[in-house]
Amino acid sequence: MLRPRLVLDWIEMVTQMEQARALTADGPVLLYDGSCGVCNVTVQWILKHEREDSRLRFAPLESPVGLLLRQAAQVPPEVDSLLWIEQDRERGVRAQMRSTAALRVAGQARGAYRLLALLRFIPRFVRDAAYDAFARVRHRVVAPVCLVPLPEQRARFLA
Secondary structure, three states, rough: OOOOHHHHHHHHHHHHHHHHHHOOOOEEEEEOOOOOOOHHHHHHHHHHHHHHHHOOOOEEOHHHHHHHHHHHOOOOOOOOOEEEEEEEOEEEEEEEEHHHHHHHHOOOOEEEEEHHHHHHHHHHHHHHHHHHHHHHHHHHHHHOOOOOOOOOOOEEOOO
């Protein structure tokens, strides 16, 4: 016999997955810490240096969209990292985090910046150690910056 709470939980999970798939249907979403100056400056850098055909969109980790995508991709709530969320045939959506997410972003850049993606050949545990070391001090490196997208960029921000 099915218990009503289990059925409701299942329906909620399916609904969240459908919403997450809809949000990533047009391309990946980059989740970033909206209260982090480095993260906001990074998003501004991406908007300035991305390829013309980029379909990358953005949302703060702590926004309703960010929380929905994190949950759908099964990212634990304590993970405080840059997250690259994209569709996945098997799981609906998946997340790349830490240095791997940063390298996915580098792959969206124009010109010589794209060469940064070659850092993927460094073992992930080494890249992630460097990412984590910087992440621990990121709030001291750059003061909080208010991210104000240009009118033509606003549609790419999901929250």
